[in-house]
Amino acid sequence: MSLWQKIRKTGRVAEPAPERAPGNVLPAAAELGGSVQLRHVDAGSCNGCEVEIASVFGPVYDAERYGARLVASPRHADALVVTGPVTRNMEMALRRTYEAVPEPRLVIALGDCARNCGAFAGAYGVTGPVSDVVPVDAEIPGCPPRPEAIVAALRELTGR
Amino acid sequence: MNLVGTLFCTALAICALSALAGLATPTRLRLPLAGLGTAGAGALGTAAGLAALLGESWSAWLPELLPLAGVRLAIDPLAGLFLAVTGVVALCAAIYGIGYSRDGLDGRVVQAAAPLFVAAMLLVPAAASVSTFLVAWELMAITSLLLVVADHRHRSAVGEAGLWYGVMTHLGFVAILAGLLAFAAGAGGESFDQLRQAELSPALRGTVFLATVVGFASKAGIVPLHVWLPRAHPEAPSQISALMSAAMVNMGVYGIVRVGLDLLHGGPVWWWMVVLIAGAISALYGILQAAVSADLKRLLGHSTTENMGLVLIGVGAAGLFAAWGNAVLAALALTAALLHVVNHAGFKTLLFLAAGSVQRATGTRDLDQLGGLRTRMPYTTGLFAVGALCASALPPGNAFVSEWLLLQSLIHALPTSGVVGAVTMPLAVGVIALSAGLAVATFVKAFGIGFLAKPRGPEAARAAESPPAMLGGMALAACCCLVLALAPTAILPVLSHAVAVALPGPGAVTGEVSLHLAGISSVISPLLIAVALGVAVAGTLALTRVVATRRVRRAARLWDCGGGPMSARMEYTATSFAEPLQRVFDNVLAPESDVDVTPVKESAYLVESVRFRAKVPDRIERRLYEPVLSVLTFVGRGARHLATGSVHRYLAYGFWALTGALIMLAVFQ
Amino acid sequence: MTETMFTLPPSLYVPLLDLACGAFLLTGMMVLWRRDLAAIVRLFALQGIALAALIVVLGVYEQDVELVAVGLGVGALRAGLLPYLMRRALIAGGAGREVRPVVNVATSLLVAAVLAMLAYAVAQPLIRLSPTPATQAVPIALTVLLVGFFVLVTRRRALSQVVGFLLMDNAITMTAFLTTSGVPLVVELGISMDVLLAVLVFQVLTTRMRAAFGGTDLDELRELHD
Amino acid sequence: MGAVLQVVLVAVGSPLLVGMMRQVRARLEGRAGAGIGQPWRDLRKLVRKEPIAPDGTGWVFRAAPLLLAGTVLVVAAVVPLVSTTSPLDEVADLFAVVALLALGSVALALGALDTSTAFGGMGASREMIVLALVEPTILLSVFALSVRVGTTNLGTIVTSAVADPLAVISPASLLAAAALAIVTIAETGRIPVDNPSTHLELTMIHEAMVLEYAGPDLALIEWASAMRLSVLLGLLTSLFAPWGIATGNAGLLALLLAAVVVIAKVALLGALLAAGEVFMAKLRLFRIPELLAGSFLMALLAVAASFFLA
Numbered sequence A: 001m002s003l004w005q006k007i008r009k010t011g012r013v014a015e016p017a018p019e020r021a022p023g024n025v026l027p028a029a030a031e032l033g034g035s036v037q038l039r040h041v042d043a044g045s046c047n048g049c050e051v052e053i054a055s056v057f058g059p060v061y062d063a064e065r066y067g068a069r070l071v072a073s074p075r076h077a078d079a080l081v082v083t084g085p086v087t088r089n090m091e092m093a094l095r096r097t098y099e100a101v102p103e104p105r106l107v108i109a110l111g112d113c114a115r116n117c118g119a120f121a122g123a124y125g126v127t128g129p130v131s132d133v134v135p136v137d138a139e140i141p142g143c144p145p146r147p148e149a150i151v152a153a154l155r156e157l158t159g160r
Numbered sequence B: 001m002n003l004v005g006t007l008f009c010t011a012l013a014i015c016a017l018s019a020l021a022g023l024a025t026p027t028r029l030r031l032p033l034a035g036l037g038t039a040g041a042g043a044l045g046t047a048a049g050l051a052a053l054l055g056e057s058w059s060a061w062l063p064e065l066l067p068l069a070g071v072r073l074a075i076d077p078l079a080g081l082f083l084a085v086t087g088v089v090a091l092c093a094a095i096y097g098i099g100y101s102r103d104g105l106d107g108r109v110v111q112a113a114a115p116l117f118v119a120a121m122l123l124v125p126a127a128a129s130v131s132t133f134l135v136a137w138e139l140m141a142i143t144s145l146l147l148v149v150a151d152h153r154h155r156s157a158v159g160e161a162g163l164w165y166g167v168m169t170h171l172g173f174v175a176i177l178a179g180l181l182a183f184a185a186g187a188g189g190e191s192f193d194q195l196r197q198a199e200l201s202p203a204l205r206g207t208v209f210l211a212t213v214v215g216f217a218s219k220a221g222i223v224p225l226h227v228w229l230p231r232a233h234p235e236a237p238s239q240i241s242a243l244m245s246a247a248m249v250n251m252g253v254y255g256i257v258r259v260g261l262d263l264l265h266g267g268p269v270w271w272w273m274v275v276l277i278a279g280a281i282s283a284l285y286g287i288l289q290a291a292v293s294a295d296l297k298r299l300l301g302h303s304t305t306e307n308m309g310l311v312l313i314g315v316g317a318a319g320l321f322a323a324w325g326n327a328v329l330a331a332l333a334l335t336a337a338l339l340h341v342v343n344h345a346g347f348k349t350l351l352f353l354a355a356g357s358v359q360r361a362t363g364t365r366d367l368d369q370l371g372g373l374r375t376r377m378p379y380t381t382g383l384f385a386v387g388a389l390c391a392s393a394l395p396p397g398n399a400f401v402s403e404w405l406l407l408q409s410l411i412h413a414l415p416t417s418g419v420v421g422a423v424t425m426p427l428a429v430g431v432i433a434l435s436a437g438l439a440v441a442t443f444v445k446a447f448g449i450g451f452l453a454k455p456r457g458p459e460a461a462r463a464a465e466s467p468p469a470m471l472g473g474m475a476l477a478a479c480c481c482l483v484l485a486l487a488p489t490a491i492l493p494v495l496s497h498a499v500a501v502a503l504p505g506p507g508a509v510t511g512e513v514s515l516h517l518a519g520i521s522s523v524i525s526p527l528l529i530a531v532a533l534g535v536a537v538a539g540t541l542a543l544t545r546v547v548a549t550r551r552v553r554r555a556a557r558l559w560d561c562g563g564g565p566m567s568a569r570m571e572y573t574a575t576s577f578a579e580p581l582q583r584v585f586d587n588v589l590a591p592e593s594d595v596d597v598t599p600v601k602e603s604a605y606l607v608e609s610v611r612f613r614a615k616v617p618d619r620i621e622r623r624l625y626e627p628v629l630s631v632l633t634f635v636g637r638g639a640r641h642l643a644t645g646s647v648h649r650y651l652a653y654g655f656w657a658l659t660g661a662l663i664m665l666a667v668f669q
Numbered sequence C: 001m002t003e004t005m006f007t008l009p010p011s012l013y014v015p016l017l018d019l020a021c022g023a024f025l026l027t028g029m030m031v032l033w034r035r036d037l038a039a040i041v042r043l044f045a046l047q048g049i050a051l052a053a054l055i056v057v058l059g060v061y062e063q064d065v066e067l068v069a070v071g072l073g074v075g076a077l078r079a080g081l082l083p084y085l086m087r088r089a090l091i092a093g094g095a096g097r098e099v100r101p102v103v104n105v106a107t108s109l110l111v112a113a114v115l116a117m118l119a120y121a122v123a124q125p126l127i128r129l130s131p132t133p134a135t136q137a138v139p140i141a142l143t144v145l146l147v148g149f150f151v152l153v154t155r156r157r158a159l160s161q162v163v164g165f166l167l168m169d170n171a172i173t174m175t176a177f178l179t180t181s182g183v184p185l186v187v188e189l190g191i192s193m194d195v196l197l198a199v200l201v202f203q204v205l206t207t208r209m210r211a212a213f214g215g216t217d218l219d220e221l222r223e224l225h226d
Numbered sequence D: 001m002g003a004v005l006q007v008v009l010v011a012v013g014s015p016l017l018v019g020m021m022r023q024v025r026a027r028l029e030g031r032a033g034a035g036i037g038q039p040w041r042d043l044r045k046l047v048r049k050e051p052i053a054p055d056g057t058g059w060v061f062r063a064a065p066l067l068l069a070g071t072v073l074v075v076a077a078v079v080p081l082v083s084t085t086s087p088l089d090e091v092a093d094l095f096a097v098v099a100l101l102a103l104g105s106v107a108l109a110l111g112a113l114d115t116s117t118a119f120g121g122m123g124a125s126r127e128m129i130v131l132a133l134v135e136p137t138i139l140l141s142v143f144a145l146s147v148r149v150g151t152t153n154l155g156t157i158v159t160s161a162v163a164d165p166l167a168v169i170s171p172a173s174l175l176a177a178a179a180l181a182i183v184t185i186a187e188t189g190r191i192p193v194d195n196p197s198t199h200l201e202l203t204m205i206h207e208a209m210v211l212e213y214a215g216p217d218l219a220l221i222e223w224a225s226a227m228r229l230s231v232l233l234g235l236l237t238s239l240f241a242p243w244g245i246a247t248g249n250a251g252l253l254a255l256l257l258a259a260v261v262v263i264a265k266v267a268l269l270g271a272l273l274a275a276g277e278v279f280m281a282k283l284r285l286f287r288i289p290e291l292l293a294g295s296f297l298m299a300l301l302a303v304a305a306s307f308f309l310a
Helices: A002-010 A027-032 A048-056 A088-100 A112-116 A147-158 B003-024 B027-053 B077-100 B108-126 B130-151 B156-187 B192-197 B202-220 B229-235 B238-263 B269-292 B296-323 B327-362 B378-391 B398-411 B418-450 B468-486 B488-502 B526-547 B574-584 B619-642 B647-668 C010-033 C037-062 C065-092 C105-129 C135-154 C158-180 C185-213 C218-225 D002-028 D038-048 D059-078 D094-114 D118-149 D154-163 D165-169 D171-187 D215-240 D252-278 D285-308
Strands: A036-042 A068-070 A079-083 A106-110 A126-128 A138-140 B058-062 B071-075 B515-517 B520-524 B554-556 B592-599 B607-615 D052-054
Touching: A027 A147, A027 D038, A036 A048, A036 A088, A036 A147, A048 A079, A048 A147, A068 A147, A079 A088, A079 A112, A088 A126, A106 A112, A106 A147, A138 A147, B003 B027, B003 B058, B003 B071, B003 B077, B003 B108, B027 B071, B027 B077, B027 B108, B027 B488, B071 B077, B071 B108, B071 B130, B077 B108, B077 B238, B077 B327, B077 B468, B077 B488, B108 B130, B108 B238, B130 B156, B130 B229, B130 B238, B156 B192, B156 B202, B156 B229, B156 B238, B192 B238, B202 B238, B202 B269, B202 B296, B229 B238, B229 B296, B238 B269, B238 B296, B238 B327, B238 B488, B269 B296, B269 B418, B269 B574, B296 B327, B296 B398, B296 B418, B327 B378, B327 B398, B327 B468, B327 B488, B378 B398, B378 B418, B378 B468, B398 B418, B398 B468, B398 B515, B398 B520, B398 D094, B398 D118, B418 B574, B418 C105, B418 D094, B418 D118, B418 D285, B468 B488, B468 B526, B488 B515, B526 D059, B526 D094, B526 D215, B574 D118, B574 D285, C010 C037, C010 C105, C010 C135, C010 C158, C010 D165, C010 D171, C010 D285, C037 C065, C037 C158, C065 C158, C065 C185, C105 C135, C105 D285, C135 C158, C135 D285, C158 C185, D002 D038, D002 D059, D002 D215, D002 D252, D038 D215, D052 D059, D059 D094, D059 D215, D094 D118, D094 D154, D094 D215, D118 D154, D118 D171, D118 D285, D154 D165, D154 D215, D165 D171, D171 D215, D171 D285, D215 D252
Parallel strands: A036 A068, A036 A079, A079 A106, A106 A138, B554 D052
Antiparallel strands: B058 B071, B515 B520, B592 B607
8 A cells, every 4th residue: 555655656757758869770770660679798897887777777767668678688689788898708708699699689888898998998807898899889988878878879779 | 709709819819829929939030920919919909899899799608718617708898998998009019019129128038928918908808707807817917027027137126116016916916806706706606797687785895896996996006006006117118118007007997997887886975985086196196206206207107197096086976976866977977087098098108108219219217317309319209299298188189188078077067966076076176187287297397308408418319219110109109199189079989888888878978070068068179179279370380481581590509698508417307397396295295305515625614525315205105005014024024933944833833723723613603 | 123224135135245255264264375474463354344244234134233233343343453452462572474384385275275175065054954145154154263273273473373263253253143143242242352351361471471582483482381 | 250350359459468568567667668569569570580599409499489379379269358159169168278378388388498408497397387286276267167157168158157247246256266367377477476577587487488589489479478468368357257248149340349348358457467566576486386275275165155155
C-alpha cells in the first residue's frame, strides 16, 4: 500500500525528451529501425562511465523510451558499448565479443578512455584505444560523458 | 489346429531350433542363425497374437507332455495381446542382437538361452492351467537369470545383480505358487476354466489375490519389490534388457489382470485400492529415482518401474470402477492400462536398444561422461529422440495417448464414485501429473545430456555409429512407436477384445481419426495434432524464410563470455542437471554427499585437492531390505551352530522332530 | 423484529457463504506458507474478518439480529483486539521470521492438502445428516482445525504457535455456527474471554522470556527443562 | 473462421501485449517507456539480422525455435478466445494444450543443452524442474474445471461457463482460477518465478536458455514467448470470465465484437500482471517449489470443492 502511495505521489520522473534534428541517423544504424540492443563491455574502465550508463537507463533520462536496451548476451545485441582503454587482459575478450555479435553490428566508444586512452595513455597494461582493436562507429567524448551526451548519441542510433 | 495354434506352435518350434542352433553351431554361424530364428519366432508370435486379438481363439490339452497334469494351453484375445507385444519386442531385439552380440556375448549359453527366454514369455500368457503357468513362469525366470549373468566375467556388478534378481524372482514365484495352489485347491481343479467357475469364500479369494499380486508385482518391478529391477535390467546385455524391461515386466500386469479380473471376476474395493496405491507409489518413486540417476540404463530401468506403476494405477482404477458398478469407466481404465503396456513396450525397447548402442560405442553408460553423440552417431541419436519423446508422454508421442485415456477415466469417475473415490481420484491424478512432469525432465536429461552438446569424456569422443543390424532393430521399434502414436485408433478396437476378456462389455474407445470415449465427451485426435503441428512448424519456417533478409548462417565461437575456449568440464552434466530436483525432493530421496578437503602440507589454509562425492541411495532398499538382510544374516549365523557336522547331533534332530510331531498329534486329537 | 430486516435470497446467500468460507480456508492455508511473523498475524486478522462475515451472512439469512451482533463482536475480537495484542508482542519481541519450521514449507502445504482431503472424507456423514449449504462448509472448518493443529506442532516460534492455537479456536467457532447456528451468547463470550486471557498471558510471558533469554524460539525453552 | 481470426490476433497482438505490459511497468516506475510498438520494432530488426550457428550446435538447436513457435500457434488455434466453436476443438483438449505447451518448453530446453554452455544447461535444468512441478497443478485444475461439464474439451467448458455465469464465483472455480494464475506466471517466466529482464545469468531461467540465439532465431523465440503469454492469459479469461465470447455459428460481426472484447480483457489482465510485478521481488529458486506447492494445494481444494460442495 505504501509503495502504491509512493508511486502515486512521485508520478513521472522522466524528463521531457529534448528536441532533436530529424533524419540525423548514423547510416550504419539505418537498418535497425528504432530498436537498438546494447551489450556493454568494460574493457578496463575506472567505472565512472558505468555510473553514467546506469543513470542513462534510470528513470530520469530513460533511454529505453528511444528504443535502446541493455541485453545480457552479445548474440542479442546490435551494438557494443565499450568503456575504458582496452587493457591487455581484455583485448581478446573484446575481439571475441565483437565476433559474437550478429551483423549488422556497431561499436560505440564511450568516454575519453575508449576514444584515445585518456588519462591511461601509455600505461603498461593498456593496449590502446578501442579503435585499435575493433572498428568504431560512434564516439562519445567526456570523462565521463554526461548522460545527456550518451542519450543524444544513442538517439542517433535509434533515430527516435 | 487353427491359424493361431499353427502360428504359435511354429513359433515355439523355431525357438527350440534356434536354441539348438545356439548350442551346436560354430561361432560364425551361431549369431545369424539364433538371431534370425528368434526374430522369426517373434514375428510368428506377433502374428499369432494379432490373430487371437482379432477374435480367433485356440486351446489345446497335451496330457502326455508334463507328468500329473499335462500341458494346457489357451490363447484368448487377452493372451493374444501379450503374445503380440512379446513377439514384436523379440523381433526387434533379436535383429538388434545379431549386430550387438558380435564381441563377447556370442557364447553358447547366451545364444541358446535367449530363444528359450522368448519361448517362455510366449508360453506364459498362453498357459491355461496352474501347473502349465507355473512351469512357464519358472522357465522364464531361469532363462532370464542366465541371461542377466551372461556378462559376469567382465563386470563384478553383474554377479550382485544376478543374486538380487535370483532371490527376488524366486520369492515372487513362491508367492504366486502359494496363491495359485490355494486357488486350485479351493476350486477343486487346476485348469483356468475350472478356476473361473469356482466359488470360494471371500477370505480365500482375498488371500489368493494378495499372494498373487505380491508375486506379479515383484515381476513388474513395483515398489517396494522393485530393488532387483534397476540392478538386473542394466547389467544384462542390452537386447536382453529390452526383452526384460519391455516384455517380461508385462507378464506381471498380465498375471494381475488374468487372476484378479478374469479368474476371480474382480473383487472388493480394498483389493484394487491396494493395486492403485502400489501403482501410484511406484510411479512417483520410480520416476524420481530415474530423474536423479546418471546411469543411462539404470535410468531406463527406474522408468520401467514408473510406467508399470502407471499401468497398475489403470488396472487398480478399472477394478475399483468395476467394484462400484461403473462398467463403462472400468473398461476405459483397463483399455488405458493395456494400451500403456503396449506403448511402454514400444518405446522401452527402442530406448534400451539405443542405450545398448551407446554403451557398445563408448564403453560407458554414465551420462556424466557422454555427450556429443549427435554428430558421431546421428541415426542412433534420432532414434533415441523418438523414444524419449514417446517416453515423456508429450504429443505426438505414443505414451501421451495412453496417459490421456487414463486421466480421462480417473477424472470422470468423480461424480459416481463416492467419498473414497473423491479422495483417491484427485490424488491419483496428481501423482500421474507429477510423474509425467518428472518424466519430461528425465528424458530431456537423458537425451540432452547424453546425446547433444559436446563429449564430456574421451570415450564419448571416440564413438562411432552402430552396424546396420542394430540400427534395423531400433528402426523397427521406432516405427512401431510412431504407428502407435499417430494411429492409436487402429489398435484400440482390437485392444477392446482383450479388455472384454477381463471386463465383458462393449469397447470403451471408438473413432477413426479422433478418439471418442464411451460416456465421456472428451475428444482428441493424435494424428491431427501431429498434422497441425507439422503445418504450424512448416508455416513458421516459411514465414522466417520470407521475412529474413540475411540467410547465410555464420559459424561462430560459442559465447564464452570472451574468455578462453570452453572445455568439456564446464558443461552441465546429468548430475548437475538433476541437482535442483534432488534438492526439491530432498525429503524423499535423502541424498548423501561428502566433501574431503586435503590441505597442502605446509599450511592448513591452502587446499591441495577437494573431493566431492554425491550419491542417491535407494531409500527403500536401505530402510526395508537392509534390516531384513541383517536379520537374515544374524539368523544364518545362529543356524550355523545347529550344524556342527556331528552325525549324532543330526540324528538327534530327527528324533526330536519325530517325537515332537507325535506329541502334537496326541495333544490335538 | 424480523419484518424490518433485509432478506437474503438463497441465490445470493450460497455464493456469499461459499466466498466467506473460501476466504477463511485460504487465510488458514496461507499461514502455512508465509514465514514472516507479521504477515502471519495479518493473515489471522483477515481470517477473523472472514469468520465475522460468515456469521453475519448466516445471521442476515436467518434474520437473527442477535447472531449478527455476535458476528460483529467476534469480528472485533478476532480481527481487531487479538491481532493488535499479537502485533504488540511482536514489536516487543523484535520482528521475526519462522526461519526453519520443523517440516519445510512445501511439504507443509502438501500435508495440508492431504489434511483437507481427510477432513472432507470425515465430514461426509455429518453433512448427510442435514445437507444445507451451511453444513456443507463444515469440512472447511475441520480442515482449518487440522491445519491449526499442524501449525501448533511444526512451527518453532511461540507466536506462530499461538496463531496455530487461535486457528483451531476459529475453526471450532465456525463449526459451532455452521452446524447449530451458534452457541449461546454467554458461552461464546466465555470462550472469547478465555482466549483473550491466554493471549495476554502469552504476551506477558514473551516479554519476560525476551528479557531473560533474548528470543522466543521454543526449542531453546528446552534448556529450562534440563 | 474463428480459429484463423484467433491465430492472426495472437500472432499480431501478442508483441503489442508485451509492449503494453512494459509500458505499464515503465509508467509505474516513473519512466516514459518505449511505447507499445517497441517489441514489434525489436522483432523487425531481429529478422533482418544475420542468423548464427554457434560452434558445435546442430539440428536440435535450429529446430527448437520453430517447434516452440509451432506449438504455440497450434494452441492459439485450439483455445477458445474469440469463438467457442473451433474446427480444431475435436483435435485437442485441455490436456493436449498443456502437453503442447510443454513440448515447446522441451524443444527450447534441448536447444539450450545442444549449445553445451553451462548457462544453457542451467536454464534447461531449471525450466524442466519448474515444468515438472507445475504439471500436477495444471492437471488438477483441469480436473476441477471438467468435473462440472463432464469433458475436457475447451469449447464445451467455456460454453457452459457462458451459460452459467454465477458458477464462476463458486469456490471450486475461484480456487482453480488462483491455481491457474500462479501456473500461468510460472509457465510464462514472469516475476516472482523468473525475471524476464534480468541481466544476471545466475538468476535466469528462460533467458539462460536463449543466450546463444541470435537474429531470426531469437525473433522466433521472443515472438513465441509473447504468444505463449497472451494465449495463456486469454485462456484464463475464457475459462473464468468468458463474457462476450462468440458461441455457436456466430457471424463475422459477432466474431469481431468478441475479438474486441477479448483484446480488452487480455490487456486488462496483462496490465494487472505488470502492475503486480512492480510490487514483487523475484523468489529464490528454491522457494519456487513452495509457491507451486501452494498452487497445487489450491487446485486440489478446487477439485474437492467441486465434488463436495456440488
